Amino acid sequence: MSSFSRRKFLKISAATVTVAAGAAACAKGPATPAKPPRRTAKGVQRIPTYCDICFWKCGAIASVRDGALWKVEGNPEDPLSRGRLCPRGTGGVGAHYDPDRLKRPLIRTHDRGRDEWKEVSWDEAFAYIANKMHAIKATYGPESVAMFAHGIGGNFLKHTLKAYGTPNFAAPSFAQCRGPRDVGFRLTFGEDVGSPERTDIKNARCLVLIGSHLGENMHNSQVQEFAEAVGSGATIIVADPRFSVAASKAKHYLPIKPGTDLALLLAWMHVIVTEGLYDKEYVAAHGFGFDQFAERLATCTPEWAYPETGIEPETIRATAREMARHKPSTLVHPGRHAAWYGDDTQRSRAIALLNALLGSWGRKGGFYTPVSMDVPGYPYPAYPKPAKPMVDNPGKRYPFAHEAISTGIREATITGNPYPIKGWFVYATNLIQALPNEPETIKAIQNLDLLVVVDVIPSEIAGWADVVLPESVYLERFDDLNVEWFREPFVALRQPVVDAPHDQKPNWWMAKKLAETLGLGHYYPWKDIEEYLDHRMTAAGLSLAELRTRGIIRGAPQPIFADEGAPVVFGTPSGKIEFYSLQLEKAGFDPVPMYTRPTDPPPGSFRLLFGRSPVHSFSRTQTNRVLSDMMDENEVWINADMARRMDLKSGDYVCLKNQDQVVSNRIRVKATERIRPDCVYMVHGFGHTARGLRHAYQKGASDSQLVTRYVTDPLMGGTGMNVNFVTIEPEVTRG
Numbered sequence: 001m002s003s004f005s006r007r008k009f010l011k012i013s014a015a016t017v018t019v020a021a022g023a024a025a026c027a028k029g030p031a032t033p034a035k036p037p038r039r040t041a042k043g044v045q046r047i048p049t050y051c052d053i054c055f056w057k058c059g060a061i062a063s064v065r066d067g068a069l070w071k072v073e074g075n076p077e078d079p080l081s082r083g084r085l086c087p088r089g090t091g092g093v094g095a096h097y098d099p100d101r102l103k104r105p106l107i108r109t110h111d112r113g114r115d116e117w118k119e120v121s122w123d124e125a126f127a128y129i130a131n132k133m134h135a136i137k138a139t140y141g142p143e144s145v146a147m148f149a150h151g152i153g154g155n156f157l158k159h160t161l162k163a164y165g166t167p168n169f170a171a172p173s174f175a176q177c178r179g180p181r182d183v184g185f186r187l188t189f190g191e192d193v194g195s196p197e198r199t200d201i202k203n204a205r206c207l208v209l210i211g212s213h214l215g216e217n218m219h220n221s222q223v224q225e226f227a228e229a230v231g232s233g234a235t236i237i238v239a240d241p242r243f244s245v246a247a248s249k250a251k252h253y254l255p256i257k258p259g260t261d262l263a264l265l266l267a268w269m270h271v272i273v274t275e276g277l278y279d280k281e282y283v284a285a286h287g288f289g290f291d292q293f294a295e296r297l298a299t300c301t302p303e304w305a306y307p308e309t310g311i312e313p314e315t316i317r318a319t320a321r322e323m324a325r326h327k328p329s330t331l332v333h334p335g336r337h338a339a340w341y342g343d344d345t346q347r348s349r350a351i352a353l354l355n356a357l358l359g360s361w362g363r364k365g366g367f368y369t370p371v372s373m374d375v376p377g378y379p380y381p382a383y384p385k386p387a388k389p390m391v392d393n394p395g396k397r398y399p400f401a402h403e404a405i406s407t408g409i410r411e412a413t414i415t416g417n418p419y420p421i422k423g424w425f426v427y428a429t430n431l432i433q434a435l436p437n438e439p440e441t442i443k444a445i446q447n448l449d450l451l452v453v454v455d456v457i458p459s460e461i462a463g464w465a466d467v468v469l470p471e472s473v474y475l476e477r478f479d480d481l482n483v484e485w486f487r488e489p490f491v492a493l494r495q496p497v498v499d500a501p502h503d504q505k506p507n508w509w510m511a512k513k514l515a516e517t518l519g520l521g522h523y524y525p526w527k528d529i530e531e532y533l534d535h536r537m538t539a540a541g542l543s544l545a546e547l548r549t550r551g552i553i554r555g556a557p558q559p560i561f562a563d564e565g566a567p568v569v570f571g572t573p574s575g576k577i578e579f580y581s582l583q584l585e586k587a588g589f590d591p592v593p594m595y596t597r598p599t600d601p602p603p604g605s606f607r608l609l610f611g612r613s614p615v616h617s618f619s620r621t622q623t624n625r626v627l628s629d630m631m632d633e634n635e636v637w638i639n640a641d642m643a644r645r646m647d648l649k650s651g652d653y654v655c656l657k658n659q660d661q662v663v664s665n666r667i668r669v670k671a672t673e674r675i676r677p678d679c680v681y682m683v684h685g686f687g688h689t690a691r692g693l694r695h696a697y698q699k700g701a702s703d704s705q706l707v708t709r710y711v712t713d714p715l716m717g718g719t720g721m722n723v724n725f726v727t728i729e730p731e732v733t734r735g
């Protein structure tokens, strides 16, 4: 096992704990965190808020009983949750009571890699950070500080760092997850799929899932709509190397060979085009370059695709015809985690093109046009103009990236090119597990002068920080307004329900105090978050008092489908749906997606696939006692026949060794017919190595440790991570 995985964290000895009462007195101003009203009354109080156990932001109602947090349920007024939370959302109570939470600010006292920390006051933590930031600015310029963030809670820290002068902000959710999909759709329709995805699942008469595990990948609104579609008799087609929960609802299950999805998509389109089954009127009205596109598909027959995918030609034909039968209410789902093999933008573009053939973009049962409330942003002073461009994509080497590439920032931190990166702020994302190739992340960290981690739990990335800032969980804080792009306009409020149990603080308070310590207090003209929220709501002609009472204010419905009057606009260079892309051709890429055969696993090895559980979010919830009660370690799915040959049965423990000799923690075998014999599968987020995560420490195995290889998507810099192979090894007991 990599030595990096042996890290300890938060071994705070009495000798190293010094709470600095006389810390630097550089903080000023009245920014004190808002307290929730005292919840000491007997009986039950119900307070609306919105969930933060994942990024979906479902409207919720938290109940406080006799002054203590009791339960969290869905807010019936909320269009996202429709009154029902997913299992993780109802487990939000466990985040508040988690005994493994970070409690006070920490500063590292020795070299990185030694787990010795001192607890400090907030003023001392901000003074330390500000001194380092001043030094970085003086030597390298403010652009040499970068921020990685996940979720809405990072908004205020981003504001502080923009005021400081950096342009470098990245979400791993772009290059490691949804980026290839959004770029593929943008190249085709001129718009991203977005989040929440603009998919009209509930009205689909035919739903096609390609490696997308609705129900396991638990995005509440989508799963509710999936249940409605199944209930109303929609045809479900699932292509997946694993017989997922969604596959169990399917009329057609296609156990596709991993990495060959693009071949299947091309063959489906070949059938629909050559048999004249596409939406001719729609394509004629909105398509660009259809004839050249059709020419390129000529050789992509089902017979050609069969040896690639393992799917029989007649099954390919039958499923293509089924999709066409239900057009335009056939939805080929774009998926979310799309960073698989490095050709992911082109595969996502093929999904977009298949939808275009079926006429589903902008149509009921396909993709709706999202709408939003008009809530103006706060009128802040203008930010300083950075002297240097963003660091992550020098020379636009990935020409179609429209967001920052997190691994590009990591690379610049290692190489110093195109300029050095010396400070990282990491908000609510465990970069050790979120980015591929952990040793590269550690190497980058060792080049930093400052690493600040803001989190609620002592994650692996917190273990590498210079300063750890403990955030209050969502049930204890205000956040920015959620002005969502969705089926209907609405604005939602997150507000404190209970006090933070220790010295944890909300992100807005940290961001404001840091700005003041840096001498940038004028970027926070508001006294506290309630004043900020009230300003925005008043500017929108809405009432914060009403929002505090209801949690959600909904706007008037607007048309979201073309036949209701929603605008039909394509933001592509041609102003049409680009079946043939001249901008791709000009940049030296295939104007129509073309298939490249993936490398097969070496004999005796399996391709490593990973996915989600409906009861956990990434690597951020394994210490939540409510959620871990439902799943406290992951399993490795192995084809039952292969398991028999290796004399393994369900419940046995094994280790996985990858092609670079990295050996995982032990993991329990699930021997099952539900997976192909050429791959294994595990749920992401387990196998924690941070000792501070006492409840999750070394339970299950980490897929991230085994992802030492990745292939970069040449169009947009996404990291294809399904290119690692593992062998099954005997269990090794670890200390």
Ligand code: SF4
Residues within 6 Å of the ligand: 051, 052, 053, 054, 055, 056, 057, 058, 084, 085, 086, 087, 088, 089, 090, 218, 219, 220, 221
């Ligand atoms: S999908 Fe589940 S965890 Fe995510 S915000 Fe909604 S209820 Fe919370």
